[in-house]
Amino acid sequence: MEEKECHWVTVSVVSQGACVWVPDPEAVWVSAQLLQNYRPGDQHILIQLTDGRMEYPVLPPAGLPPLGNPDILEGGNDLTALTFLHEPAVLHNLRVRFLDYSSIYTYCGIVLVALNPYEQLPIYGEEVIDAYSGQDMADMEPHIFSVAEEAYRTMIREEKNQSIIISGESGSGKTVSAKFTMRYFAVVGGAAQQTSVEEKVLASNPIMEAIGNAKTTRNDNSSRFGKYIEIGFGCKGDIIGANMRTYLLEKSRVVFQAAQERNYHIFYQLCASRDLPELRTLKLDSAENFHYTNQGQDVHIFGTDDVVELERTRNAFTILGVQPDQQMEIFRILAAILHLGNVNIQASGRDISYSSYWQANDRSLAIFAKLLGVEGTQMAQWLCHRRLTVGGEMLVKPMAGQQANEARDALAKHVYEQLFTWTVQRLNSSLRAHREQPKSFIGVLDIYGFETFDRNSFEQFCINYANEKLQQQFNRHVFQLEQEEYLREELPWNRIEFSDNQPCIALIEGQLGLLDLLDEECRVRNLHINWTRKLYDQHLNHSPHFTHVRMSNSAFIVVHFADMVQYECDGFLDKNRDTVFEEPINILRASQSELVAELFQKESAGGSLPNSSLANGSIRSGKRAHREHKLTVGFQVILFYRSLNSVPSSIPDSFICTPGGHTRNSTLVIGCCYVVLFLWMMCAVPARVPFSISSLIQSSTALARPRSSSGPDRLQYWRSLEGIGYMQQGF
Numbered sequence: 240m241e242e243k244e245c246h247w248v249t250v251s252v253v254s255q256g257a258c259v260w261v262p263d264p265e266a267v268w269v270s271a272q273l274l275q276n277y278r279p280g281d282q283h284i285l286i287q288l289t290d291g292r293m294e295y296p297v298l299p300p301a302g303l304p305p306l307g308n309p310d311i312l313e314g315g316n317d318l319t320a321l322t323f324l325h326e327p328a329v330l331h332n333l334r335v336r337f338l339d340y341s342s343i344y345t346y347c348g349i350v351l352v353a354l355n356p357y358e359q360l361p362i363y364g365e366e367v368i369d370a371y372s373g374q375d376m377a378d379m380e381p382h383i384f385s386v387a388e389e390a391y392r393t394m395i396r397e398e399k400n401q402s403i404i405i406s407g408e409s410g411s412g413k414t415v416s417a418k419f420t421m422r423y424f425a426v427v428g429g430a431a432q433q434t435s436v437e438e439k440v441l442a443s444n445p446i447m448e449a450i451g452n453a454k455t456t457r458n459d460n461s462s463r464f465g466k467y468i469e470i471g472f473g474c475k476g477d478i479i480g481a482n483m484r485t486y487l488l489e490k491s492r493v494v495f496q497a498a499q500e501r502n503y504h505i506f507y508q509l510c511a512s513r514d515l516p517e518l519r520t521l522k523l524d525s526a527e528n529f530h531y532t533n534q535g536q537d538v539h540i541f542g543t544d545d546v547v548e549l550e551r552t553r554n555a556f557t558i559l560g561v562q563p564d565q566q567m568e569i570f571r572i573l574a575a576i577l578h579l580g581n582v583n584i585q586a587s588g589r590d591i592s593y594s595s596y597w598q599a600n601d602r603s604l605a606i607f608a609k610l611l612g613v614e615g616t617q618m619a620q621w622l623c624h625r626r627l628t629v630g631g632e633m634l635v636k637p638m639a640g641q642q643a644n645e646a647r648d649a650l651a652k653h654v655y656e657q658l659f660t661w662t663v664q665r666l667n668s669s670l671r672a673h674r675e676q677p678k679s680f681i682g683v684l685d686i687y688g689f690e691t692f693d694r695n696s697f698e699q700f701c702i703n704y705a706n707e708k709l710q711q712q713f714n715r716h717v718f719q720l721e722q723e724e725y726l727r728e729e730l731p732w733n734r735i736e737f738s739d740n741q742p743c744i745a746l747i748e749g750q751l752g753l754l755d756l757l758d759e760e761c762r763v764r765n766l767h768i769n770w771t772r773k774l775y776d777q778h779l780n781h782s783p784h785f786t787h788v789r790m791s792n793s794a795f796i797v798v799h800f801a802d803m804v805q806y807e808c809d810g811f812l813d814k815n816r817d818t819v820f821e822e823p824i825n826i827l828r829a830s831q832s833e834l835v836a837e838l839f840q841k842e843s844a845g846g847s848l849p850n851s852s853l854a855n856g857s858i859r860s861g862k863r864a865h866r867e868h869k870l871t872v873g874f875q876v877i878l879f880y881r882s883l884n885s886v887p888s889s890i891p892d893s894f895i896c897t898p899g900g901h902t903r904n905s906t907l908v909i910g911c912c913y914v915v916l917f918l919w920m921m922c923a924v925p926a927r928v929p930f931s932i933s934s935l936i937q938s939s940t941a942l943a944r945p946r947s948s949s950g951p952d953r954l955q956y957w958r959s960l961e962g963i964g965y966m967q968q969g970f
């Protein structure tokens with residue numbers, strides 16, 4: 240090569256024999272050699288693939304294919320050290336590290352890339368924690384412990400709070416990484432023997448997984464909620480407490496699971512342990528015999544013993560101070576939900592769309608009522624009827640069969656959600672620092688990963704919207720704020736443009752955006768077909784992130800930062816309205832069970848509100864309308880993500896929570912899938928991986944920060960920039 244700094248813009252000549260990467264439908268990228276010199280303006284290139292095939296007699300429209308890196312750089316532990324940084328270079332380097340060096344971790348500047356090995360590796364023992372403790376990140380091989388150590392040391396040294404953001408698609412290993420960081424803090428921030436605080440912090444994991452994780456087709460232990468845990472440290476750097484925030488539990492799973500998927504683990508743990516003497520009063524059966532646990536048609540997880548898992552969950556509850564009698568109260572409510580799902584509500588009368596009934600001797604209903612300490616017939620009455628206010632008068636109206644079944648499911652979801660919220664609060668009260676106020680904290684964000692299934696609904700929409708917001712935070716901090724600071728510091732600087740996903744976010748949350756139109760339809764006619772039509776009228780050919788589905792008028796596609804996802808409109812409106820009728824809730828509020836009554840008392844005092852049966856208003860027209868509108872799930876989601884932008888005073892310097900703050904103290908972890916699977920997925924879904932790789936590559940630019948206009952930092956920085964120039968324009 241005649242010019243050393245070679246990317247497709249400045250390349251003058253590339254010599255015969257140089258290595259390039261060419262796209263391949265099977266292997267995604269294969270390496271090849273130039274068989275002749277290349278000069279700018281050449282219309283033809285001739286290359287030979289490593290398997291001997293000849294290709295590319297004509298220059299591809301995007302220019303010369305990406306250049307290969309010198310062999311000497313292969314397998315390096317920091318991607319920013321590569322001469323050419325582009326998608327094939329990143330994938331190749333990760334692959335070499337994984338296969339030749341058995342290393343799942345690689346740095347990309349301050350970002351740690353983790354590949355999921357899908358097997359237990361002997362790299363997380365206490366001796367490894369000891370080896371990383373007190374060491375500088377630059378002196379150690381990339382590791383999740385090194386990221387945790389960096390956060391810990393910076394917190395102590397600079398007396399500033401830290402955050403670790405873990406992102407990646409579903410199944411990539413975020414929760415496992417989060418648990419390793421927590422274990423690291425428990426060891427370095429604890430006494431020689433684990434004290435009760437560290438033990439409690441770790442014990443919160445099995446409980447949250449039992450009630451918030453489930454088997455999906457992507458991951459046997461998929462988190463169906465987002466979690467942000469702040470671990471509080473005292474003056475001596477020891478853990479003195481913790482606090483957890485959870486986001487948007489996927490509660491539809493309580494009443495419905497797709498094929499091969501499961502409900503929340505805790506239900507299967509209880510069913511599998513039903514013969515334990517203390518659990519007999521729950522009158523449980525095999526999970527196959529409950530409607531709410533058997534819709535996926537596969538109640539087992541290979542390699543998981545649900546009896547053993549319940550034991551772990553109960554031990555964890557005990558460590559967190561939830562005594563066996565209170566645990567039993569929790570289990571009673573969970574069992575009651577399963578029995579509620581088996582209550583047989585049938586359509587009745589000449590016109591089946593008119594009313595519904597239940598059998599007087601319905602065993603499931605009797606057990607449900609008994610377990611929750613309520614009166615069975617009263618509950619049954621309000622499962623099949625609803626109260627209406629017409630002209631100031633109260634009327635009781637029978638519900639049609641389908642409506643009554645939906646109301647039953649809504650009640651089940653709501654009870655579960657209340658119990659989940661209560662459990663988080665209960666754990667938080669146990670994790671709270673009692674000795675002293677934390678001096679500083681490290682936050683660990685483990686949010687559900689971007690996902691796309693064969694059929695995607697409102698849940699995937701909300702999850703992917705959350706990931707769009709997270710991606711935006713990443714862009715904002717790594718590119719925008721970082722570059723603004725360079726300008727402030729008057730460093731010589733050519734601005735890097737980055738893919739801003741704000742247009743996609745505006746499509747979702749903006750005025751007349753997808754959620755706004757969804758709320759409007761919920762208020763006006765409540766027909767999903769209307770909503771779809773409005774979406775198409777408003778956004779097709781106007782937003783590049785919205786596109787139509789061929790041969791369907793009840794689905795749409797959103798072009799997300801990570802992938803194009805097709806959403807089926809059916810079900811969006813109901814899930815967004817999230818209607819729960821008030822009468823069954825009033826009965827639960829008067830329950831003889833202390834815990835059941837408590838769950839619903841809080842709600843009446845303004846806690847987590849379901850959408851009331853009367854809710855039907857408009858966001859822009861008055862107080863009443865506003866009150867009702869905010870109850871839709873979509874609106875709550877928007878409010879919630881907006882709230883993330885407004886907590887800088889409570890959580891300074893935390894990446895996710897203080898977009899207005901500065902990120903130098905933030906540490907980023909990006910989880911990716913095991914490399915072979917990664918490559919396979921690229922073939923299957925070409926749009927998905929390249930972007931996440933591109934965002935990773937882009938991020939490396941701002942990470943090698945130009946502290947001065949000369950010196951190694953600067954050289955490395957320019958090198959990575961050139962890689963970006965290549966990548967952005969070449970693909």
Ligand SMILES: Nc1ncnc2c1ncn2[C@@H]1O[C@H](COP(=O)(O)OP(=O)(O)OP(=O)(O)O)[C@@H](O)[C@H]1O
Nearest residue numbers: 357358409410411412413414415458461462687688
């Ligand atoms: N470092 C690791 N070592 C061994 N196995 C791992 C590692 N990371 C992940 N795994 C395996 O991958 C599975 C999925 O990981 P995990 O549940 O952390 O994914 P996730 O990114 O949190 O997914 P989701 O977004 O669906 O919650 C784990 O159950 C475990 O089997």
